[in-house]
Amino acid sequence: xxxxxxxxxxxxxGKGCITENKEELKKYGKRAVIVTGKTxxxxxxxxxxxxxxxxxxxxxxxxxxxxxNNPSLENVKxxxxxxxxxxxxxxxxxxxxxxxxxxxxVAVLAVNDIDPIDLYKxxxxxxxxxxxxxxxxxxxGSEVTPYSILTRNDMxxxxxxxxxxxxxxxxxxxxxxxxxxxYDVTVNTAIDALSHAVExxxxxxxxxxxxxxxxxxIELFGKRIDNLVSNKIDYETREDLLYMSMLGGMVIAHTGxxxxxxxxxxxxxxxxxxxxxxxxxxxxxxxNFNYEAAKEKIDKILKLLNMKDIEEFGALMDKLLGKAEKVxxxxxxxxxxLAMKQRxxxxxxxxxxxxxxxxxxKKSLNHQ
Amino acid sequence: xxxxxxxxxxxxxGKGCITENKEELKKYGKRAVIVTGKTxxxxxxxxxxxxxxxxxxxxxxxxxxxxxNNPSLENVKxxxxxxxxxxxxxxxxxxxxxxxxxxxxVAVLAVNDIDPIDLYKxxxxxxxxxxxxxxxxxxxGSEVTPYSILTRNDMxxxxxxxxxxxxxxxxxxxxxxxxxxxYDVTVNTAIDALSHAVExxxxxxxxxxxxxxxxxxIELFGKRIDNLVSNKIDYETREDLLYMSMLGGMVIAHTGxxxxxxxxxxxxxxxxxxxxxxxxxxxxxxxNFNYEAAKEKIDKILKLLNMKDIEEFGALMDKLLGKAEKVxxxxxxxxxxLAMKQRxxxxxxxxxxxxxxxxxxKKSLNHQ
Numbered sequence: 001x002x003x004x005x006x007x008x009x010x011x012x013x014g015k016g017c018i019t020e021n022k023e024e025l026k027k028y029g030k031r032a033v034i035v036t037g038k039t040x041x042x043x044x045x046x047x048x049x050x051x052x053x054x055x056x057x058x059x060x061x062x063x064x065x066x067x068x069n070n071p072s073l074e075n076v077k078x079x080x081x082x083x084x085x086x087x088x089x090x091x092x093x094x095x096x097x098x099x100x101x102x103x104x105x106v107a108v109l110a111v112n113d114i115d116p117i118d119l120y121k122x123x124x125x126x127x128x129x130x131x132x133x134x135x136x137x138x139x140x141g142s143e144v145t146p147y148s149i150l151t152r153n154d155m156x157x158x159x160x161x162x163x164x165x166x167x168x169x170x171x172x173x174x175x176x177x178x179x180x181x182x183y184d185v186t187v188n189t190a191i192d193a194l195s196h197a198v199e200x201x202x203x204x205x206x207x208x209x210x211x212x213x214x215x216x217x218i219e220l221f222g223k224r225i226d227n228l229v230s231n232k233i234d235y236e237t238r239e240d241l242l243y244m245s246m247l248g249g250m251v252i253a254h255t256g257x258x259x260x261x262x263x264x265x266x267x268x269x270x271x272x273x274x275x276x277x278x279x280x281x282x283x284x285x286x287x288n289f290n291y292e293a294a295k296e297k298i299d300k301i302l303k304l305l306n307m308k309d310i311e312e313f314g315a316l317m318d319k320l321l322g323k324a325e326k327v328x329x330x331x332x333x334x335x336x337x338l339a340m341k342q343r344x345x346x347x348x349x350x351x352x353x354x355x356x357x358x359x360x361x362k363k364s365l366n367h368q
Numbered sequence: 369x370x371x372x373x374x375x376x377x378x379x380x381x382g383k384g385c386i387t388e389n390k391e392e393l394k395k396y397g398k399r400a401v402i403v404t405g406k407t408x409x410x411x412x413x414x415x416x417x418x419x420x421x422x423x424x425x426x427x428x429x430x431x432x433x434x435x436x437n438n439p440s441l442e443n444v445k446x447x448x449x450x451x452x453x454x455x456x457x458x459x460x461x462x463x464x465x466x467x468x469x470x471x472x473x474v475a476v477l478a479v480n481d482i483d484p485i486d487l488y489k490x491x492x493x494x495x496x497x498x499x500x501x502x503x504x505x506x507x508x509g510s511e512v513t514p515y516s517i518l519t520r521n522d523m524x525x526x527x528x529x530x531x532x533x534x535x536x537x538x539x540x541x542x543x544x545x546x547x548x549x550x551y552d553v554t555v556n557t558a559i560d561a562l563s564h565a566v567e568x569x570x571x572x573x574x575x576x577x578x579x580x581x582x583x584x585x586i587e588l589f590g591k592r593i594d595n596l597v598s599n600k601i602d603y604e605t606r607e608d609l610l611y612m613s614m615l616g617g618m619v620i621a622h623t624g625x626x627x628x629x630x631x632x633x634x635x636x637x638x639x640x641x642x643x644x645x646x647x648x649x650x651x652x653x654x655x656n657f658n659y660e661a662a663k664e665k666i667d668k669i670l671k672l673l674n675m676k677d678i679e680e681f682g683a684l685m686d687k688l689l690g691k692a693e694k695v696x697x698x699x700x701x702x703x704x705x706l707a708m709k710q711r712x713x714x715x716x717x718x719x720x721x722x723x724x725x726x727x728x729x730k731k732s733l734n735h736q
Binding site: 001002003004005006007008009010011012013014015016017020164208209212213216239243 | 370372375377385532576580584607
């Protein structure tokens with residue numbers, strides 16, 4: 001079979017990894033822009049460690065901490081202006097998926113004077129600035145993917161761009177930075193990572209290599225179910241979840257996602273349901289929908305999770321996520337229609353119609 | 369735990385991958401030197417495919433086909449001169465481990481006017497030329513490692529150099545090119561790949577990520593034992609072996625090797641035993657020596673190979689490799705002493721003395 005493999009990111013994993021590897025920073029230049037949100041970089045401790053390492057390395061930097069949750073094109077445009085004005089040599093993204101994804105857009109816009117909508121052309125005159133990614137959640141995997149998922153208000157959804165040059169060149173992964181996540185964020189991001197592994201594993205685009213990463217990630221989730229359910233999230237669990245989320249990123253770097261993400265984007269855009277939670281609500285019906293088309297792989301997933309059937313998986317999601325949000329007919333139709341327009345829908349292992357999308361949504365949410 | 373992960377190579381895998389991806393070549397420049405040996409590039413068909421792709425892309429090239437088996441510093445020096453004189457923008461290595469490793473040295477020497485012995489300083493004023501690697505055997509894994517293993521006649525052994533910049537930037541992996549291997553070469557290189565996975569898995573330097581690759585590689589070897597034993601090596605087997613060898617490379621890119629390679633180098637240097645065969649002869653006693661120190665992992669290896677104990681593994685090696693070569697006392701002492709000087713020896717999971725080395729050699733070979 002024919003496939004590609006590429007993870008262009010060098011990963012440095014472990015407690016204290018920034019301080020211990022600060023000499024890495026100098027390789028990328030003398031002026032950096034830190035791209036982050038209002039809080040997580042600070043409360044996680046990552047910003048302090050990075051600032052200290054930059055100071056000790058004699059690297060000038062400025063902080064752009066205006067990244068919103070689910071950043072819009074308008075938001076990253078502003079970041080690009082800041083980076084251009086500062087004359088940045090490289091970009092450091094700190095945070096969850098939103099700041100990390102935004103940092104990729106900022107890296108492009110800092111050196112390309114284009115309308116942010118043209119990010120989706122995926123071809124740029126000037127090579128994006130090098131990106132260093134520092135996750136403070138364990139779900140996105142953005143630190144090892146080229147993808148930047150931005151909110152398109154013009155299309156009322158989220159959509160990703162990215163090419164070989166938007167892979168972060170370096171990722172610092174220190175599980176201490178994820179200790180500041182609340183229980184809900186921990187659960188939601190873990191489920192996001194699981195959905196990356198699962199969707200990639202069952203995708204039409206799965207490869208032998210992406211399957212290796214996917215199985216490992218799914219097994220790690222299985223190993224940590226008890227910790228998640230009982231809210232006993234010690235440091236070893238944090239390290240496993242961070243590692244799992246990186247593996248999930250390595251999966252989708254090759255496969256992309258499918259209909260869980262495609263449907264989930266609407267739940268986030270219109271109903272403000274956190275991304276990972278949205279995926280978790282949909283996953284049981286996603287398995288049911290695809291079971292006949294991917295029996296062997298779904299059985300393998302259940303085995304790696306130590307579960308006897310899809311029902312048991314659904315019960316776990318119920319336990320972790322509680323009651324699903326309400327949805328009415330009008331929303332069902334709109335969300336299904338928008339999901340049909342996502343390119344990733346075509347990679348689902350079983351062909352999906354708009355009616356299928358409506359059915360999955362209806363079964364997954366609290367339909368009224 | 370703290371560790372690094374980096375595979376800086378983009379891999380394109382599958383039948384026809386060069387022809388289908390020839391646009392990749394243009395990214396590296398307008399003038400290429402093909403570094404290869406006398407025969408395998410031609411008989412494998414790889415040289416024809418590369419030449420056609422280069423011609424169609426308007427890339428000028430020359431061929432340096434003087435790479436010896438187990439290339440020496442003198443040999444790569446010559447290659448470096450050819451590449452410098454040609455004004456190469458990039459290097460294409462085609463072949464087994466010898467040409468691929470040599471291509472890395474040529475890429476450095478083409479742009480650094482240094483004595484080849486200074487390759488071992490691992491720090492170069494000018495960045496090595498980009499390297500494209502095209503394996504025609506399935507053992508070395510060199511296409512996804514930064515290592516270049518060269519013969520040091522001054523030290524009567526083989527020794528490796530390599531840094532982040534000597535990772536091939538691109539690997540074309542087409543199992544058709546491995547069909548021209550003889551049965552012996554197929555077996556020897558498969559065992560070489562297995563030894564990479566096994567040594568990395570048990571190494572002090574093993575990481576969670578390298579272990580993922582190692583287990584996958586070992587399981588693939590297990591799946592193909594019957595094909596190897598019965599010499600029924602169809603195309604699917606070739607693809608699995610090539611994939612396995614890449615995974616083995618991804619393991620040692622992070623862990624390096626240990627005493628199997630350290631001892632094996634002498635068997636190759638002084639007794640002309642092919643590299644993979646040398647490793648295979650030593651592997652049973654390597655397991656016995658390390659069993660108490662790495663019980664859980666060696667049991668896992670045996671399980672992945674579907675074997676009940678180390679004896680069964682030894683019997684398989686006997687079947688695949690036949691009678692071991694003779695060795696006398698003088699050789700034992702010399703080989704053990706040289707292996708003690710290899711840096712990789714310190715990464716063996718159990719501390720090794722010179723007497724231990726002698727014991728392993730004596731039990732592995734036909735001592736007289």
